[in-house]
Amino acid sequence: MAVDKPAGLDGRGTAVDAGTYERLLADVTAWVEGPGEEWARVIESTGSVPAALRTELRERGFLGLAAPRELGGAGLSFTQWMGLMEVFSRSHASIRMIVHVVNGTWRSMNPHATAEQRARYVLPSVAGNITVAFTLTEPLNGTGADISSTVRRVGDVYLLNGTKHLITFGVHCDYWLLFARLEGSSGRDGTVGLLVARNSPGATVEDTSNTMGVRGTDHARLTFVDTPVPVDRRLGEEGDGLAIALGGFLTPSRISVAMSCVGLAERAQELAVGYARRRVTFGKPIASRQAIAFMLAENAADIQAARALVMHAAAEWEAGSGEAPALSSMAKLTAVDMLTRVTDKALQVHGGLGYWKSEAIERVYRDARAQRFEEGTNEIQKAVIAKDLLDRAAAKEEAGA
Structure with a gap:
């Protein structure tokens, strides 16, 4: 079975200009904060994703953002895509999941597809016409x-x-x-x-x-x-x-999930800050209480540190670095632990009310727990990191022998 491998179709070597990217970022942000929130309420009340939502995501072009233009995608670089993934992840977890998966499975299929398979499966997947x-x-x-x-x-x-x-x-x-x-x-x-x-x-x-x-x-x-x-x-x-399953898919997908953790943590922090400014006790907003303010400060630092590592891992994968697989595990490990801390503090800021479904933080807190095993548990990430670390030390020792 002859595999046709056109160059430049892995999503690493292309990018859109700054103006186009800023417009895309603004479009995605406006959708997430507007229609996306309305869809979130529908999903939570019905327990399912309506077909109309998938249609809307497809028609807006959100399902092909990460793919190169040659496959019908928007032609974003991977680091640019991570900036949009960060925003999508502030939305409902099922919306993030649809966008993440559809924008990623083509990476697994495309390098190994024949021209006929590319036309029959890869292009329709990027277009959002098949799942x-x-x-x-x-x-x-x-x-x-x-x-x-x-x-x-x-x-x-x-x-x-x-x-x-x-x-x-x-x-x-x-x-x-x-x-x-x-x-x-x-x-x-x-x-x-x-x-x-x-x-x-x-x-x-x-x-x-x-x-x-x-x-x-x-x-x-x-x-x-x-x-x-x-x-x-x-x-x-x-x-x-296994090369198809893991080679072109797992590393960028782990980085994408790590960025999902960052985006969801940002949403939790946004909710916590808003609530802390509104909630008044003894005549003052609780944001003025040092115990609350320090929680918010710790969250802010935690989020920024994790985001920096995720973007570093994304840049290394985009550049084809051999360090990218281990960095993807480091990013996932760090980001998911950060998300656990941030969402816990964000719910604590809300007090007992945060435990009620009437508050958005309740859904964010539940959704965050799933990230601890998506694309591998923390224990798997540690095993990957340790193997890379020890293999590099052995190679260095052998080279110096």
Whole structure:
């Protein structure tokens, strides 16, 4: 299967001019603070994302911002995209999730797609005309090479067997971008990346969307029993599965999730500052109380420190630095811990009222907890960082020997 790899389609080498970017930033900010808040109320009250919201995001071009112009996107650089991701993340978590995922899955598909696959799957995904759900995680396995879903080839078809869970948009997608291994293989060499149609025979979909936070984003548990997948829906070659899943997707996605933490923390801080200025005790706003003011000051410093690391990681990935994978884990680890501290203090500033659904901070607090495991837990991030640190020390020692 010949893979067509046009240059410059990884989203690193392009950027829009400053004027265009400022207009985009203003447009996104106005939408998040206006219509986005109205949609947030609808999502929270119904527990689902209306089809009309997805249509609006598509028509505004918000689902293709991160992709290069050659794929129908806006042509933003990755660091520019992070500035917009920061703003989107101040909105409802399900809105952020839609924008984040659709603006990211093309990175996984595009480098390994044939010209026909690019036209059939990648371009429609960037345009927002189809939804592709990233389908890696399994209930009885770790992430990465530790997957047990299998395929066996029969002529021009793979027969897929296995179970996946925690699959975002797995219920209402058009395709699952699914990772499995050749029957009888082990390690990364036998892994494959497949585009599996949502209505494929032998596929059972269980909606598992009843979550603590991030209401409205559907999640699925998927079971496959001899599900036929045409071989021409395989991305890349047999053995490329993990490279597709992790190579072009995981590092920028971790950085994007880290920036999501920053944006959500900024929203929590905004709510806390506003409440502290309004709430009066003994004739004075509680913002004048040192205990409250110090919480807000700590939050402000925490947010700025995390944001600086996230943007550094984004710039390094954009430049193709070998340090980017470890930096992405550092950024995610740091930002999610920051978010935990900031949202806790922000809710504390609200006192008991912050625990009630009538206050916006209640939703922000619930949504923040999900970030602790999106794109890997803190423990995974620490393992990645430690391995990179020790590998670099060993290489330096060997070079000096």
